[in-house]
Amino acid sequence: MPYPDSRTGQPISNNHTANVVYGVHLSNGDQENIYHPFASNMDWEVARWAKLCGLSLAALSDLLAIEGVSECLSLSFKNANKLNAIVNHELPTGRPKFKQEQIIVAGEAFDVYYHDVIECIKSLYSDPKFTRYLAFVPEHHYADEDETVCLFHDMHTGKWWWDTQKKLNQHSPGGTIIPIIISSDKTQVTLFRNKSAYPVYLTISNIPKEIRRKPSHSAHILLAYLPCTCLDHISNKASHHQSLANLYHACLSCVLAPLKSVGLDGITMVSGDGTLCRCHLLFASFISDYPEQLLATEIKFRELLDALTTLDKGNMSFVCACLAAGIMPIIHPFWEDLPFANVFRAITPDVLHQLYQGLIKHLLGWLMAACGAAKIDARCRRLPPNHHIHLFTKGITCLLHISGTEHSQICRFLLGIVIGIQLPNNLNANQLLRAVQGLLDFLYLAQYLCHSLETLQLLNDALGLFHENKDIFIDLDNYNTDHTERLHIDYAKDTYHATNHKDEFVQMTWWLKCKEKIPRHDKYVIWRLAGDVEYMTFCQLQTMPKHPTAKAVTIDKLVDDYSATLFCEALSRYIMQLRHAKNPNPLHARALEIKWVSIDARGHGNTTITLNSVYARPQQRSGSGPLPCCSDTVLVNLGGNTEAISAGIETFHIGQVRAVFSLPLKSLLLLFPPTVQVPSHLAYIKWFLPFPLAPDQHHGLYKVSCSLLGGAKLASIVPLSKIVRSAHLLLNFVLDDCITFWLNLYVDRYTFCIFK
Numbered sequence: 001m002p003y004p005d006s007r008t009g010q011p012i013s014n015n016h017t018a019n020v021v022y023g024v025h026l027s028n029g030d031q032e033n034i035y036h037p038f039a040s041n042m043d044w045e046v047a048r049w050a051k052l053c054g055l056s057l058a059a060l061s062d063l064l065a066i067e068g069v070s071e072c073l074s075l076s077f078k079n080a081n082k083l084n085a086i087v088n089h090e091l092p093t094g095r096p097k098f099k100q101e102q103i104i105v106a107g108e109a110f111d112v113y114y115h116d117v118i119e120c121i122k123s124l125y126s127d128p129k130f131t132r133y134l135a136f137v138p139e140h141h142y143a144d145e146d147e148t149v150c151l152f153h154d155m156h157t158g159k160w161w162w163d164t165q166k167k168l169n170q171h172s173p174g175g176t177i178i179p180i181i182i183s184s185d186k187t188q189v190t191l192f193r194n195k196s197a198y199p200v201y202l203t204i205s206n207i208p209k210e211i212r213r214k215p216s217h218s219a220h221i222l223l224a225y226l227p228c229t230c231l232d233h234i235s236n237k238a239s240h241h242q243s244l245a246n247l248y249h250a251c252l253s254c255v256l257a258p259l260k261s262v263g264l265d266g267i268t269m270v271s272g273d274g275t276l277c278r279c280h281l282l283f284a285s286f287i288s289d290y291p292e293q294l295l296a297t298e299i300k301f302r303e304l305l306d307a308l309t310t311l312d313k314g315n316m317s318f319v320c321a322c323l324a325a326g327i328m329p330i331i332h333p334f335w336e337d338l339p340f341a342n343v344f345r346a347i348t349p350d351v352l353h354q355l356y357q358g359l360i361k362h363l364l365g366w367l368m369a370a371c372g373a374a375k376i377d378a379r380c381r382r383l384p385p386n387h388h389i390h391l392f393t394k395g396i397t398c399l400l401h402i403s404g405t406e407h408s409q410i411c412r413f414l415l416g417i418v419i420g421i422q423l424p425n426n427l428n429a430n431q432l433l434r435a436v437q438g439l440l441d442f443l444y445l446a447q448y449l450c451h452s453l454e455t456l457q458l459l460n461d462a463l464g465l466f467h468e469n470k471d472i473f474i475d476l477d478n479y480n481t482d483h484t485e486r487l488h489i490d491y492a493k494d495t496y497h498a499t500n501h502k503d504e505f506v507q508m509t510w511w512l513k514c515k516e517k518i519p520r521h522d523k524y525v526i527w528r529l530a531g532d533v534e535y536m537t538f539c540q541l542q543t544m545p546k547h548p549t550a551k552a553v554t555i556d557k558l559v560d561d562y563s564a565t566l567f568c569e570a571l572s573r574y575i576m577q578l579r580h581a582k583n584p585n586p587l588h589a590r591a592l593e594i595k596w597v598s599i600d601a602r603g604h605g606n607t608t609i610t611l612n613s614v615y616a617r618p619q620q621r622s623g624s625g626p627l628p629c630c631s632d633t634v635l636v637n638l639g640g641n642t643e644a645i646s647a648g649i650e651t652f653h654i655g656q657v658r659a660v661f662s663l664p665l666k667s668l669l670l671l672f673p674p675t676v677q678v679p680s681h682l683a684y685i686k687w688f689l690p691f692p693l694a695p696d697q698h699h700g701l702y703k704v705s706c707s708l709l710g711g712a713k714l715a716s717i718v719p720l721s722k723i724v725r726s727a728h729l730l731l732n733f734v735l736d737d738c739i740t741f742w743l744n745l746y747v748d749r750y751t752f753c754i755f756k
Contacts, residue, residue, distance in 0.1 A: 001140040001147065007174035008165060009136030012268065012276040034528040037090035039076040044525065046073060047083055051518045057084075091517040095123055095221065098509035101254055103227070105247040106234065112251045113509050114224035117202065118258050121178060121281055122269055124204050124221060129523060131272030134206045136176050138162040143452055153450040155179055155205035160284065164340050168280055175266050176277045179205035179284035180259070181212075182252075183220075184292060186228065198226035200255065205284060209449075218519065222512065224255045248295055252334035259283060263339030283338045286346040289353040297343050298333065355443050356407035363439055364396070364410065366473045370432070371421045373397035379417040379733055386632070386728040387613045388748045389413060412746050415440055416730030419699055419742060431472040433699040438466030441700075444752045458756075553661070561618035563631070564658045564684050566715040574717040578676050594660055594683075596725060612725045612748075616657040616683075631656050635727040635751070636685065636718060649755065654704050654727055654743065655685035660720065679719035686715045691743075695755075699742075702755065704729055706739040725750065 003009075038044040050060050057080040064070050070078050077083040096119035102109045124130065135154065138161040143149040152158050161177060168175050184200040202223040203212050212219045227247060234240040259281050266278040286296055335343045349355075368376060377395025385391060390409040392399075399406065415436050423429050441462035448455055558564040596612040615630040639651025660683050663671075672678055687707045695702045707714040728751075729741035745755050 001142070003137050003139065003162070003165060005165075005169055005173065008138075008169065009176045009277070010174060012278060034525060037086055040074060042073055043076050044521075046075060047077070047086070048518055048522060050080075050083060051087065057081075087517055091521050093517050093520065095516050096120060103247065103250045103254060105250055106231070106239075106243045108231075110227040110229060110247060110251075112224060112226055112254060114200075114255045115221065116258065117180075117223060117256055118262060118267065118281065120202050120221045120223055121180065121204060124207065124219065125178065125269050125279070126272055128272035129217075130207050130211065130219070133208050133211065134271060135208070136206065136277070138165050138177075149452050149454060151450055151452050154209055155284070160345065161205075164282065164284075167340060171264060172266055172278075172280070174278065175280045178269075178279045178281045180281060181205060181285040181287060182223070182256075182283065183287035184226070185288055186292075196228045198228050200224040200226060200252070224251070225509070226251045245295055245298075249332060249334045253332060253336075256283065256334055256338065260337045260339070283335060283341045284346060285348055286343060287348050287350070289350055290358070293347050293350075296334075297347060349446065351443075351447060352404045355446065356404045356411075357402075359439055360407045360411060360414075360443070361402070363414075363436065364402075367414075367418060367436075368397050370423060370473070371418060375421060376417060379421075379731075380413075382731055382733075383413055383417070384633075384729060384731070385630075386744075386747060387610075387726050389728060411440060411443060412728075412748070413730065413744060415699055415701070415746060416742055416744055417733075419701070419730070420733050427472070427475060430698040431469045435466050435469035435472055437700050438462050438464070438469065440746055441756065442466065444746065444749060444756075447749060448753075552664075553659075558659055558661075558684070561629075562616065562659045562684075563629070564715070566686075567659070567684055570684060570715050570717045574682070575671055578672060578678065594657075594720065594723065614657055614660075614723065614726050616660050631658050633657075633688075633727045633729050634683075634685070635724045635754075636722050637724050638718075638722060649691055649702075652724070652754075653690060654688040654729070655718075656688075657683050657685055657723070658715070659684040679721065681720040682717050683720050683723060684715065684717050688741075696742075701730070701742040701745060703732075704741045704743050708739075727751070 033039070035041055035044040038047055049055075060080040060083070064075070064077075064079050077086060096116045098113050098115060101112050101114070103112055104110075125134070135156040138156050140147075140162070141151040141153070141157045143151050155161055161179060165177060168177065181203045182200065183202075184198070186196055186198045200223045201220045203220045205212075207219050211217045229247070231240055231243050231247075234243055262279075262281045263283075264280070266280045268276055269279040270276050286293075288296065333343070335341045335346075373395070377397055380392050380395045383389065383391060389412055390406075392410075396410055402410075415433070418429070418436060419433065421429060423432065439462075442459060445455060445459045445462060555567060558567050594614040595610050597610055614632045614634055616632065617630050619629045633654060633656050636653050636655050637651055638653055639648070660681060662681050663678065668678055689705045689707045691702045691704070725748075728744040728747040730744050731738075732740045732742060743755070745752050
């Protein structure tokens with residue numbers, strides 16, 4: 001449902017300026033040479049390689065000094081200095097210049113380096129690669145025709161934008177809100193000498209989150225470097241913390257000061273297609289780890305406002321009021337004068353620091369203490385492989401400094417390795433399983449890309465399940481922290497290492513200015529070469545590798561090497577199903593592997609990645625010794641509903657892929673009439689029994705058992721299109737028969753969505 005006021009987000013004019021793209025004015029000379037200011041494609045490609053691959057200036061100059069190199073490549077620059085001159089003076093930049101300001105706190109001056117915040121926002125808003133995706137108006141999205149189940153995904157579908165638009169329209173009707181997202185996090189740039197950087201990043205919520213969350217799309221701008229001082233000369237602990245907090249807020253206040261006026265009054269901005277709008281730049285969201293959230297908010301809003309009213313009575317009155325309220329005596333928080341700003345609504349949950357490196361870190365510690373490190377590690381070593389599972393062959397209890405990625409991997413099998421584990425003092429483990437399940441469900445639900453009122457209720461239910469069972473950890477123990485992290489590499493660590501480590505921030509800002517010009521010119525060249533390309537819609541595509549593991553495999557070899565013992569019978573049944581006649585003649589097949597890859601849907605420039613894979617290969621020999629056979633388990637949709645995520649659990653079965661193959665053309669002509677359409681690829685699958693109607697009441701996983709007929713597993717052949725994805729089965733550690741398993745619902749978010 002669109003916003004009811006039709007004036008909202010409407011352009012002032014549509015002055016399409018096709019003669020200026022990525023900051024390049026298309027003169028007659030530029031029309032002839034699209035690589036300008038470089039002489040040719042070779043000239044540009046060498047320059048791009050030299051500036052982006054981390055090559056030092058001395059190494060580049062030495063390379064070009066080799067007799068004949070520059071002439072053979074027809075380069076317009078003969079050394080690194082001449083290349084730098086072209087980049088610095090002839091390439092346009094899409095980012096504003098860095099400024100330097102001194103902030104005085106506790107009688108000491110500190111330098112803050114920053115971009116003009118309004119120019120940064122204009123740079124993102126006017127970038128041609130974002131133009132077609134920008135959101136200008138708040139909307140309400142629903143999952144049903146009756147409009148009873150609200151959906152929340154990008155910020156323009158949430159309550160904040162809708163409510164703020166109402167307030168803005170009372171003051172300035174028809175304005176376009178530009179929600180500003182600020183993120184900051186201090187990070188180490190060296191392993192030794194304790195060198196740090198304190199970058200602050202900026203992006204806008206008009207750009208969809210699918211683009212914002214991928215650093216390769218450059219939807220974030222480095223807004224500032226804050227001072228990294230520790231103020232060690234202040235010995236008093238309270239004064240030390242107070243001075244650090246005031247320095248932080250004073251620096252951000254300086255950087256964000258221009259937003260005070262343009263939030264209410266608005267400013268005319270032009271998008272990448274030349275459309276002019278009156279835009280209101282509003283601070284909307286603040287992303288940081290937990291300590292910095294405390295620093296930004298000072299926790300108690302009302303108490304802070306009450307304390308600020310005592311400033312007129314003198315500094316001591318203000319300090320005493322803050323101490324009485326239990327808050328830091330910060331005189332001017334950076335968000336104090338920003339229009340429509342509520343820092344407490346701006347704070348976002350932090351999956352990395354608060355869930356993975358917070359809750360899960362504590363959960364691992366509790367489990368190790370309760371179950372014993374040896375038991376947990378032994379079970380980790382026995383986990384079967386899967387595309388989504390990292391096997392910790394040495395266990396997980398010996399890991400030091402566990403990263404967010406490692407915590408994510410551990411979460412995928414954590415519940416499975418504690419099922420059936422024996423607790424000390426004969427305590428019932430069911431309460432432990434329910435507590436772990438509640439935390440894992442909350443973690444996975446919190447990462448849904450789109451939420452509804454129903455999923456938000458599921459979040460509350462998962463949290464309630466944990467709280468109902470968390471006392472088990474007290475009984476056992478007897479006593480009672482992904483996007484900005486990646487930006488640190490580009491804007492802090494690599495930037496620092498490009499300097500000579502002396503007066504580094506001046507060099508870092510200059511180096512960034514030069515480096516950012518290269519990708520921008522690259523996009524301009526691509527635009528000139530290809531024009532405005534339309535892309536396919538995003539989906540998952542099932543593909544086959546270019547080179548199969550084997551060709552022309554006989555049925556005998558399938559039976560012997562792939563353990564496809566019932567292949568002939570299964571193939572006979574499948575042929576009969578297609579043409580109502582039996583023909584068990586021997587056939588030749590080509591053994592294959594399966595992959596699911598993503599294709600770019602909405603033209604966001606996403607690269608193709610492998611989302612899932614399934615292997616079916618016999619034992620092989622390699623230079624390091626024999627490789628064991630691999631027969632992955634898969635989730636098969638045998639129902640008529642092709643949308644797996646909306647199909648009922650009764651339509652799914654678990655099978656083990658023994659072989660993936662295609663039938664030779666000459667066999668197809670012999671076995672089937674021309675009117676029968678035979679799938680291009682088939683899979684020989686050994687089946688497990690159907691899922692029970694309900695999961696286990698204590699841990700929520702579904703039991704999976706082998707389907708046996710006279711001691712042999714039941715098998716059949718199905719079209720490859722029926723395979724939804726790989727499935728991960730957790731061993732039932734209580735039993736040793738290896739025929740009973742638990743379906744791992746936490747192996748990936750897709751499987752979690754299907755079964756939860």
